[in-house]
Amino acid sequence: MSSRALRQPLSLRLTSGVFLAIWCLVAAFPIAWIAIMSVKSPVDAYDSNALNVILGPATLAAGNGVSVLDILFGIALIWGMVRLITRVVPGQIRSYCAPGQEWVGWVIGVLVSLLVFLLAALVVLPAVLGVLNPMAGALGRDVLGLTTEHYRTVWIERGFINNFRNSLIVTAGVVTVSLTVGTLAGYGLARSGSTLAFWILLIALIFRALPHSVLVAGYLPVFINSAEWLAPILGDNAPTLYGKPFAVIAVLVAINQPFTIWMLRSFFQNIPAELDEAARVDGCNHFQAFRRVIMPVMWPGVITTGLFSFLLAYNDFLVTSLLLDAQNQTMVPAIAGMFNRETTTTDQVVAVAAAVSIIAPLFFLVMIFQRQIVSGLTAGAVKG
Amino acid sequence: MNFRTFAAFVGPSVFMMLLFIAFPLLSVFKQSFYITQPIYETVEVETCTPGFLTQTCVTELKSQPVLDDEGEIVTRTEFVGLQSYRNVLEPERAWRAVTEGNWSTLSTIDFWKALRFTLTFTLITLPLVLGCGLGIALLINSAAGAIRGPVIFVSLLPFIITPVIGALSINWLFRGDGILTALLEWWLQRDIALFAQAWTIEILMMFYRVWHVAPFAAVVFYAGLQTVNQDSLESAVIDGATRWQRLKFIVIPHLMPLIIFVSMIHLMDAYRVFEEIIGFSSQAYVISLQWLTFDYLVPDQAGNRSISRASASAMLTMIGIVILLILPLRRTWRDHKGGH
Numbered sequence: 001m002s003s004r005a006l007r008q009p010l011s012l013r014l015t016s017g018v019f020l021a022i023w024c025l026v027a028a029f030p031i032a033w034i035a036i037m038s039v040k041s042p043v044d045a046y047d048s049n050a051l052n053v054i055l056g057p058a059t060l061a062a063g064n065g066v067s068v069l070d071i072l073f074g075i076a077l078i079w080g081m082v083r084l085i086t087r088v089v090p091g092q093i094r095s096y097c098a099p100g101q102e103w104v105g106w107v108i109g110v111l112v113s114l115l116v117f118l119l120a121a122l123v124v125l126p127a128v129l130g131v132l133n134p135m136a137g138a139l140g141r142d143v144l145g146l147t148t149e150h151y152r153t154v155w156i157e158r159g160f161i162n163n164f165r166n167s168l169i170v171t172a173g174v175v176t177v178s179l180t181v182g183t184l185a186g187y188g189l190a191r192s193g194s195t196l197a198f199w200i201l202l203i204a205l206i207f208r209a210l211p212h213s214v215l216v217a218g219y220l221p222v223f224i225n226s227a228e229w230l231a232p233i234l235g236d237n238a239p240t241l242y243g244k245p246f247a248v249i250a251v252l253v254a255i256n257q258p259f260t261i262w263m264l265r266s267f268f269q270n271i272p273a274e275l276d277e278a279a280r281v282d283g284c285n286h287f288q289a290f291r292r293v294i295m296p297v298m299w300p301g302v303i304t305t306g307l308f309s310f311l312l313a314y315n316d317f318l319v320t321s322l323l324l325d326a327q328n329q330t331m332v333p334a335i336a337g338m339f340n341r342e343t344t345t346t347d348q349v350v351a352v353a354a355a356v357s358i359i360a361p362l363f364f365l366v367m368i369f370q371r372q373i374v375s376g377l378t379a380g381a382v383k384g
Numbered sequence: 385m386n387f388r389t390f391a392a393f394v395g396p397s398v399f400m401m402l403l404f405i406a407f408p409l410l411s412v413f414k415q416s417f418y419i420t421q422p423i424y425e426t427v428e429v430e431t432c433t434p435g436f437l438t439q440t441c442v443t444e445l446k447s448q449p450v451l452d453d454e455g456e457i458v459t460r461t462e463f464v465g466l467q468s469y470r471n472v473l474e475p476e477r478a479w480r481a482v483t484e485g486n487w488s489t490l491s492t493i494d495f496w497k498a499l500r501f502t503l504t505f506t507l508i509t510l511p512l513v514l515g516c517g518l519g520i521a522l523l524i525n526s527a528a529g530a531i532r533g534p535v536i537f538v539s540l541l542p543f544i545i546t547p548v549i550g551a552l553s554i555n556w557l558f559r560g561d562g563i564l565t566a567l568l569e570w571w572l573q574r575d576i577a578l579f580a581q582a583w584t585i586e587i588l589m590m591f592y593r594v595w596h597v598a599p600f601a602a603v604v605f606y607a608g609l610q611t612v613n614q615d616s617l618e619s620a621v622i623d624g625a626t627r628w629q630r631l632k633f634i635v636i637p638h639l640m641p642l643i644i645f646v647s648m649i650h651l652m653d654a655y656r657v658f659e660e661i662i663g664f665s666s667q668a669y670v671i672s673l674q675w676l677t678f679d680y681l682v683p684d685q686a687g688n689r690s691i692s693r694a695s696a697s698a699m700l701t702m703i704g705i706v707i708l709l710i711l712p713l714r715r716t717w718r719d720h721k722g723g724h
Contacts, residue, residue, distance in 0.1 A: 008526060012627075013526070016526050019519075019523055020523040020527055020535060023520055023523065023539070024538045024539070026595065027538050027539055027541060027595070027599065028538050028541060030542075030554050030557055030595075031541055031542075031545065031553060033556075037556070046560075046562075048561050048563065048566035050563055053563065181397045181400060182397060184393045185394045185398070187393055188389075188392075188393025188394040189394060194390070196387075197394075200398060202713065202716060204401065205712075205713070205716070206705075206709060206713070207401060207405045209652040209655075209705050209709055210405070210702070210705065211655075211656045211658075211674045211698070211702075211705070212656070213677035213678045213681065213698060214408075214409070214412060214677065214698040215404070215405060215408045215409070216678075216681060217408075217412050217415070217677060217681060217694045217698045218407070218408025218410075218411045218412040218415075219408055220681060220689065221411075221691050222408075250400070250404060251404055253400060253404075254401055254404030254405055255404070255405070257400055257401050258401070258405075285389075286389045286393075287389075287392075314546070315546040317546075317547070317658075317662060318658060318678060322678070322681055322682070332546055332548055332549070335549070335552075348556075352556060355549045355552055355553065358546055358549055359549050362545055362546070363541070365544070366540050366544050370533070370536065370537055370540065373540060373544070374536065374540075374603055374607075377600060377603045377604055377607075
C-alpha cells in the first residue's frame, strides 16, 4: 500500500496472515497428502496417525527408506532445477531463438530440463548416494520410509505408459488443431464488427454452456455405426470412428472452440488495429498482414489459450471415457477403472500413485506458466 | 474486412462447431423421439433329453432376437413420441408423490433425485465460491509483495489439477479411516462414516467444488483489486469510513462486473456437475443430471446403451441451461445494441 492512511494495523495484518496461511494449507494439503501416501507401504499410507504416515515406520521396516543425506541431496537437486528453469532457461531461450519463435525454445527448454531432472534423479543421484551413504555414518542411516514400488507397479506392470502415450496424442492433437483453427477465427472476429460476428460469438457462448454428455449422446450412435454410413464415400475400409483418438481430438477441439475463440478474440482486441492497418496501407492483404504483422506479436495470447486447451484435453474424463475403447484409453479414465476395482489396500495405494503421476505434469505446468495462467484467467473477465 | 475474408478466417472454426456441436444437438433432439431395439420373435422350441425307451421332450415358447443372414441382430428404429421422456420423468409416479407430499418417493426416481442435487449444489456453492474468492483475494492483496507469487502458485493448484483427481484426493482423505476422518473421530469421540449417507457426501462434494473454483474467483478478483481507485479509498478514510464500509461502498461496487462474470461461469459449470460423482463414487447415494445422461450412455451388462433415454434426459438438462443463460444473454444483447 502506498498511502499511510490505508496501512493496516498490526493486529489486522497478523489475522490476515494467519488466514492466508490457513488457506494455503487447505489448498495444498490434499495434494501434498496423496503425494506422501503414494510413496509409503499400504500399512503406513492408511495409518490413522498422521505422523506414522509421514515417517513411514512400516515402509522403513521393509527396507525402503532414505537417509538424511539422501533428503539433503534431493532438496538440493529440486532447488537447483527450480533455479535452472526460472533463471537460466529464459536467458538461453532469448539468446538462441529468433524473436517471435520463443515458444519453440520454451517447448525444447522445458523438455530438456525435464529430461535432465529425470536423469539426475533416477540415475546420477542413486549412484552417488550409494557411495556416500555408507561413509556418512549416522547421517547415512535410513530415517524416513519411502518406496517407489507403487509407481513401478503402475507404470510398468499395469501398462500406464500406454495410457500416458494416448493422453499425449490426444492433448497434442487438441492443442495444435484448436489453436490453428481458433487463432484464425479469433483474429477474424476481433477485427470485424459485423452483426454476423456478434451472432457467432453469442452462439459460441451458448455452446460453451452445454453439458458435454449432451453432445456425446449425439456422437455415440453415429460413431459406432460410422463404418456403415461412411462406406458409400470411403469404400470397404471405412473406419469405425468409435474408439479412435483422432475422432476424440476432433470432438474435443469442437467442444473447446467456443472458449478458444472468445479468449483469443479478447487478446487480439488488445493488439492495436493500427498495426495491421499500416501493413494494409503498405500493400499487404489481410492474410499477409496476419502472417507478417500479427503472428510475431500474438504468442503470449496463443500460449495462454494453448495452456487452457491443454488442460481441457488432459483433464477430460467424460468424452474420453465414452468415446475411446480400452486400448486407446487416456490416463484419467484409466484411473477410474483402477479405483473402482480396488480390493486390497495395495491396489488403493497403486491408484493413489497413478493419480499423483497424472497431476505431476500439471504441477510443473503451473510452476512454469503461472504468469500466463493468471493473465488468461483475467483476460476473459476484463472483456466479459 | 469484407465478407469473403471474414468467412475465410472464421470458416474452419464455425464449420467445426456446426459439425460437432450443432449437428449432434439436432441429432440428440431427433433421437429422443425414436427408439432402436432388436426385433424379437417368439419361436416354439422343442428340447429333448434322452431317456429310457422314449425321449422326454418339452416344447416351450421362447423369445429371441431375429438374426439376419450374417448372424447380426436385426434392429428396428421406430417413432415413439414422448415415450422416452416419460420413461425418464415418470410423471405419474412423480405427480402422485408431489400431491401426497411424499418427498422420499419422489427421490426414488433418478431424474428428480438428480435434479434436486444439481440445483442444491449449484445454488449453495455459488455464494460460497464468491465469498471465499473475495476473501482470498483480499488476503493476497494485503500480503507483502514478496509472498504474493508463491501464494498465488499454491492457490492455483486446486484449480488446475484434474477434477476427477481433485475429488479423489479429498475422497481419500475421508474414505474409510482416512486421515481426516480419523482426526474427526478423535475430536468428537465417536464413530463417523462419512460415506454411508447422502448428506455427508453432498457436503464433501460442495467442499471440493468450492476448493476447486475459489482460486479462480480469487485470481479474477485480485486482478480487479489492483484497479480500485486509491484516491476514493483515501477520501473514504478521511471521511471516517470503517474498513467494512470501504469494502461495501467502494471495493465491491468496483468489482461488480467481475462478480457477475464469475457467477455466470460458476453457474454454467456447477450445473454440469459430474466429476464429483465419479471421484467420490457416490452413484448409490447422490447423482447429478449430467451423470444421469452419462450413465444411460454407458453400456449395461448386456452391452446395450439406452441412447434414446439418454437423449431425452440430455434434452431435459438443456432446458435448465436455457433458463440459466437467459439473463446473461439479454445483457450481452443490450451491450451489443448500446455499443453500435
